[in-house]
Each structure stands twice: as C-alpha cells, then as structure tokens.
Amino acid sequence: MAEHPAYPVGLRLTGRRVVVLGGGQVAQRRLPALIAAGADIFLVSPRATPSVEAMADAGEITWQRRRYEEGDLENAWYALIATGDTEANTRASAEAERRRVWCVRSDDADEATAWTPATGHSEGVTVAVLTTDAKGRDPRHTAAIRDAVVEGLRDGTLVAPHHRTRTPGVALVGGGPGDPDLITVRGRRLLAEADVVIADRLGPRDLLAELPPHVEVIDAAKIPYGRFMAQEAINSALIEHAKQGKSVVRLKGGDPYVFGRGMEELQALAEVGIPCTVVPGISSSISVPSAAGIPVTHRGVAHEFTVVSGHVAPDDERSLVDWPSLARLTGTLVILMGVDKIGKIAETLVAHGKPADTPVALVQEGTTAAQRRVDATLATVAETVRTEDVKPPAVIVIGEVVKVGPTASAPRE
Structure with missing residues (x-):
C-alpha cells in the first residue's frame, strides 16, 4: 500500500457516527473540525484534557469514560485512534479494517487506512495538503505549504480568478493607519479581487502597486468635482462604476467609520440599491x-x-x-x-x-x-x-x- 499515493477525498460526515479513541492533545486538535463537519462524535477515553471535557459538557460530543472495547467501531463511518496504548490502538485498527471503517492512527501512519491532511480555510475554500506517501511524510513541510497557500489566498498575493458571475457592488475597506501590513486579511483579499479601486490619500498606497494592470485605480482627491461637493462626487463615482457591473473597493485610511464619512457613502449606495460590504480597519x-x-x-x-x-x-x-x-x-x-x-x-x-x-x-x-x-x-x-x-x-x-x-x-x- 505504501508504494501508491493516497487518494484524496472530502468526507461528508454530517449526522454520521465518528468514533474517537483517546481524549488527549491529538483529540483536542482534531475534534473542533469534526464538530464543525456536523459529525455525531462518540469519544471513548478514561480521561480527557479540560478542553475536550468542555466539549462533552457542552453536548458537542458523547463521552464514554472508559478504555476501548471490541465493538466500539460498530456503525462508524470514520475513526480517529489516538490513545497512548499501542496494543489497544492495534486492536482498534484491526476492528476498523474488518468493519471497513476509514481509520486514522496518530501513533502509526503506516497502519492507518486514512491520513489527515493539513487543512486551512479561506472564504469558503478548504485547502488540504497531503503527503503522497508514508515513507516521505514530513508534517512540518506539509503544514508550511498549507500555510503559504492559505496566507496567499487571504492577503491577495495568490489570486485565483472567479469563473462564476460575481455580484457587483462596493466594499468600504478600512486600510489601517498607513503600513500596508496593517490592513485586515479580508480587506486585502477584496482589494486583490477588485475591478476598480477608489483610494484616499491616507490609505495604504503601497498596496496599489501590487494590483494587476487591468484594475482601474482612482485617486479620490483627483475626482473632478464640477458642480458636486467633494463627497458627492466620490459617491457618484462609486455608484457609476458599480452600476457598470464592476467590483468596486473604496479604500480608506484607518476605519471607514472613524471620521471617515463611510456611512455617508453607504447611505448613498443604499438609496440606489447597490449592495455594500463594510470592512473595518485599524484606527490610527x-x-x-x-x-x-x-x-x-x-x-x-x-x-x-x-x-x-x-x-x-x-x-x-x-x-x-x-x-x-x-x-x-x-x-x-x-x-x-x-x-x-x-x-x-x-x-x-x-x-x-x-x-x-x-x-x-x-x-x-x-x-x-x-x-x-x-x-x-x-x-x-x-x-x-x-x-x-x-x-x-x-x-x-x-x-x-x-x-x-x-x-x-x-x-x-
């Protein structure tokens, strides 16, 4: 089996029985994701960490305070074996094989029928990185790749084009006090996905240089005002570009609502039915x-x-x-x-x-x-x-x- 790469798959565990053997640090790390997946979790362990015990007290998992027994994996869809007893782990692994239950072992990956990938999340996307074979397993390297991909998606340095139709609208993004590293993760991602950016003088200017060539960058200070007041002209520009079906980011310094007139812009957009997202920023x-x-x-x-x-x-x-x-x-x-x-x-x-x-x-x-x-x-x-x-x-x-x-x-x- 070790000569062939693992086959990656996403398990849909909502309402399905998942058995976790052991209530230590491994279970503490893995349980939140299983809970988030909606699994019906059955924990077997004589002891548990305070965090795991809190999950049981909250009703997120069912906890049997005892050691593993033959038959615990009956009707299970997935099993996580993470006790400190190697002999019990071996017996549980054998039961999983007989019952055709996908089984992860924390103490011996070679004896497992499934491996847990290093996972991360970014705006509805789950990134899962899996080592291709048991002999070359390097969890730190796998986690580093995961972190690099997720960070790139979050901060906009790794941009994957959307092929589905995006809903046009405006995002009022607080850019923070000036240092480009102090914009929020969400703000930077929306900036990377924008078609048009209308930027204040006090916004993080260095981020504008990172935008793709097709993005139209408009200096709010240089919008021709004509018969409009300055703020009215900015509002009109936001509305005009959004009505053209574009994704517009209004990049502001600090926070949009701390002396930033962000509410005036949101109200102008709401009056004409244009959706608006507000992304808070770090106030100066x-x-x-x-x-x-x-x-x-x-x-x-x-x-x-x-x-x-x-x-x-x-x-x-x-x-x-x-x-x-x-x-x-x-x-x-x-x-x-x-x-x-x-x-x-x-x-x-x-x-x-x-x-x-x-x-x-x-x-x-x-x-x-x-x-x-x-x-x-x-x-x-x-x-x-x-x-x-x-x-x-x-x-x-x-x-x-x-x-x-x-x-x-x-x-x-």
Whole structure:
C-alpha cells in the first residue's frame, strides 16, 4: 500500500457516527473540525484534557469514560485512534479494517487506512495538503505549504480568478493607519479581487502597486468635482462604476467609520440599491500611538481614552466637541486631524482647567517609514509644531501616558 499515493477525498460526515479513541492533545486538535463537519462524535477515553471535557459538557460530543472495547467501531463511518496504548490502538485498527471503517492512527501512519491532511480555510475554500506517501511524510513541510497557500489566498498575493458571475457592488475597506501590513486579511483579499479601486490619500498606497494592470485605480482627491461637493462626487463615482457591473473597493485610511464619512457613502449606495460590504480597519487613533510607544490606557495612569476630531477649532460654531468637559477628564485625549488647530485646542483645554504641563506627543506619518514623534506640553505644543514643522497626517496624544513608554522623550520647554 505504501508504494501508491493516497487518494484524496472530502468526507461528508454530517449526522454520521465518528468514533474517537483517546481524549488527549491529538483529540483536542482534531475534534473542533469534526464538530464543525456536523459529525455525531462518540469519544471513548478514561480521561480527557479540560478542553475536550468542555466539549462533552457542552453536548458537542458523547463521552464514554472508559478504555476501548471490541465493538466500539460498530456503525462508524470514520475513526480517529489516538490513545497512548499501542496494543489497544492495534486492536482498534484491526476492528476498523474488518468493519471497513476509514481509520486514522496518530501513533502509526503506516497502519492507518486514512491520513489527515493539513487543512486551512479561506472564504469558503478548504485547502488540504497531503503527503503522497508514508515513507516521505514530513508534517512540518506539509503544514508550511498549507500555510503559504492559505496566507496567499487571504492577503491577495495568490489570486485565483472567479469563473462564476460575481455580484457587483462596493466594499468600504478600512486600510489601517498607513503600513500596508496593517490592513485586515479580508480587506486585502477584496482589494486583490477588485475591478476598480477608489483610494484616499491616507490609505495604504503601497498596496496599489501590487494590483494587476487591468484594475482601474482612482485617486479620490483627483475626482473632478464640477458642480458636486467633494463627497458627492466620490459617491457618484462609486455608484457609476458599480452600476457598470464592476467590483468596486473604496479604500480608506484607518476605519471607514472613524471620521471617515463611510456611512455617508453607504447611505448613498443604499438609496440606489447597490449592495455594500463594510470592512473595518485599524484606527490610527490607537495604532499610531502604539507604534510610537504610547499606550492609550495604562494601569494606574489612565482608565479611559477619548478620541476627537480636531479639524474644527474649539471656538468655531460648527464644533460639536464639549471641550470644557474634556479638560476635566483625567484619562488620555487623542486628537485626529488637529495639527493646524492644536494651538487653539491646547489654549482651550488649559483655560478650562487642564494643567499647562500636561504631556503631549505628536506622531507624524505613524506606522510608515517616515514616522517621527515630537513631544511637548500643552503650554509649548503650538510653538513646537511650528519650530519642528510638524505636518499632517499626525496623531496628537495628550495625557500622562505619553511619559509611560520606553521611547518617551523630554518635552520641548
């Protein structure tokens, strides 16, 4: 038998009896997939790991607390033999052979009638990698191949064309704070499958270079606005391309719903009946401080953090921020889009009781190769922004957490 390769097949085990002998680590690893397959699982073992015992307590498996006995494999479709008793494993394997039950043995692959492949999943596809013969079995190599294929499918570097008709629509994808590695797996896969990408300036630009030549990339900042407001023009572009039957990705920086106007775009699409998928992204409000060595919360220092938009000055009648209340908070204040208004913001916070020596950090181009951090206080931050030539995009962190991390630097006096 070892001279011939194994024949790969997918077992449909829903409602069918599966017998597992042994409740140790092997069973703990294999049981979740069998449960997910809908199998009727019968576990025979005098003992089990806490995780396996929890599966029994939850009613996901039936557990007989005893050793293997002849006849346990009756009416089984599939058996996993994984006890620490070689003699019992041999007897169970022989019973499986007599009853024509496909049998996996964890202790001796040569004596098994089935092998378990290294499996992974990606958007409705199961990848199963199987060694072709027993003599050359190398589980680590097999698992490495599995991981490479699954990772490629998930991050879009391995793209298999769809031959079925795809439903046209729009995906609002949060691209994260700037580093292309910080986009979500799902976001990267949708980007790889897109026909049209409408990208923000703050999206992960490096990912656009990886797209196939046929993908149309549109810079949202360069859409001709004409009689439209900027956002209306973007909405119109999304609708126009989606109505042409194309798969459209709206690639945004950070998260679509954190000061990203993503809901406005979703509402515009919903009004004309275009389906829309929202893929959350890592917000710069927490990721950029983290990349600069600043925790937005820290035990004994800050028990809360507040994120506000600084694109409107505190004394502007359009401002919706309660700045006096923010000045009274003892936690961390994170300000986005506030570089050019930070002087007025700092002045307002101090006027309402925030100590003038409260630490401030400005992190420019966070998570990218151009990242830099500049420290100041509320009293000095306006002048520091001018003298250090801090430019957007930059995340501003105000609070004692600025001094916590090992990379903290002395503020400008």
